Amino acid sequence: MAIVEAKSISKIYGGKKGIEHKAIDHLSMNIEAGEFVGVMGPSGSGKTTLLNLLSTIDRLSAGFLTINGSDITKLSKEKLATFRRKEMGFIFQDFNLLDTLTIAENIMLPLTLDGRKVKEMETKLAHISNTLGIDGILRNRTYEVSGGQLQRAAIARAMIHEPSIIFADEPTGNLDSKSSKQVMEALTGLNTEQHATTLMVTHDPFAASFCERILFIKDGKIFNELHKGDQRQNFFQDILNVQSMLGGDTDDLQTIRL
Numbered sequence: 001m002a003i004v005e006a007k008s009i010s011k012i013y014g015g016k017k018g019i020e021h022k023a024i025d026h027l028s029m030n031i032e033a034g035e036f037v038g039v040m041g042p043s044g045s046g047k048t049t050l051l052n053l054l055s056t057i058d059r060l061s062a063g064f065l066t067i068n069g070s071d072i073t074k075l076s077k078e079k080l081a082t083f084r085r086k087e088m089g090f091i092f093q094d095f096n097l098l099d100t101l102t103i104a105e106n107i108m109l110p111l112t113l114d115g116r117k118v119k120e121m122e123t124k125l126a127h128i129s130n131t132l133g134i135d136g137i138l139r140n141r142t143y144e145v146s147g148g149q150l151q152r153a154a155i156a157r158a159m160i161h162e163p164s165i166i167f168a169d170e171p172t173g174n175l176d177s178k179s180s181k182q183v184m185e186a187l188t189g190l191n192t193e194q195h196a197t198t199l200m201v202t203h204d205p206f207a208a209s210f211c212e213r214i215l216f217i218k219d220g221k222i223f224n225e226l227h228k229g230d231q232r233q234n235f236f237q238d239i240l241n242v243q244s245m246l247g248g249d250t251d252d253l254q255t256i257r258l
């Protein structure tokens with residue numbers, strides 16, 4: 001079953017006085033349940049715009065979009081906010097955890113907002129923090145733990161309410177190579193264990209090599225698509241090859257760390 005079905009979606013910025021800019025241009029794509037898909041492309045190619053459209057943060061200018069079978073273009077603003085909260089999980093480059101809460105309180109926030117029972121929240125918290133190897137920091141505040149631990153806590157928060165899809169925007173962007181590897185292993189581990197459908201935007205070919213499939217975007221259109229074979233190392237090389245064809249982002253070559 002497709003969790004995301006996007007048909008000929010477009011996003012046009014500007015208009016009126018300014019010049020119109022087609023950030024996403026008649027793009028079609030599907031994400032099947034349980035898939036882990038990466039989105040890559042040069043700066044300005046439309047990756048963030050695509051993520052914002054698929055995650056319903058931004059409205060389409062044209063096209064059709066269903067998420068988990070719901071035609072989200074027909075939902076009101078209020079219904080959309082509820083839909084997002086229940087059906088989606090978000091992971092950001094800068095973690096977006098609240099400093100005033102403990103790590104445990106941060107992780108449980110989606111369940112607290114949903115009015116779940118304390119016992120249920122604690123069971124879910126224990127399970128997910130154990131899977132992610134962060135049970136030792138649950139009572140800490142955000143400023144007392146490392147970046148890699150913060151991102152794993154953010155992953156736990158994004159997944160604790162078992163959403164239909166996780167959107168990750170440069171989840172390794174602020175991490176060193178060791179933490180990036182841990183975070184990507186955590187994401188792929190949960191993808192396998194919980195069949196958590198995941199879409200990740202990244203500049204980082206190392207992080208991307210953990211995905212099953214990569215969509216390369218250029219000028220708001222799909223330029224190329226790569227599938228992982230048996231070997232992550234070969235996939236990594238294929239990703240670098242497409243990146244060099246696309247141009248830009250040459251500094252990403254510095255992130256080679258297989």
Ligand SMILES: Nc1ncnc2c1ncn2[C@@H]1O[C@H](COP(=O)(O)OP(=O)(O)OP(=O)(O)O)[C@@H](O)[C@H]1O
Nearest residue numbers: 013014021023041042043044045046047048049050
């Ligand atoms: N709110 C906006 N108003 C006008 N133009 C915008 C807006 N947001 C993005 N754009 C333009 O749309 C295009 C795509 O931007 P987008 O941020 O999606 O690219 P990106 O691939 O995520 O880039 P980066 O890798 O640098 O984050 C760019 O040309 C950008 O300048």
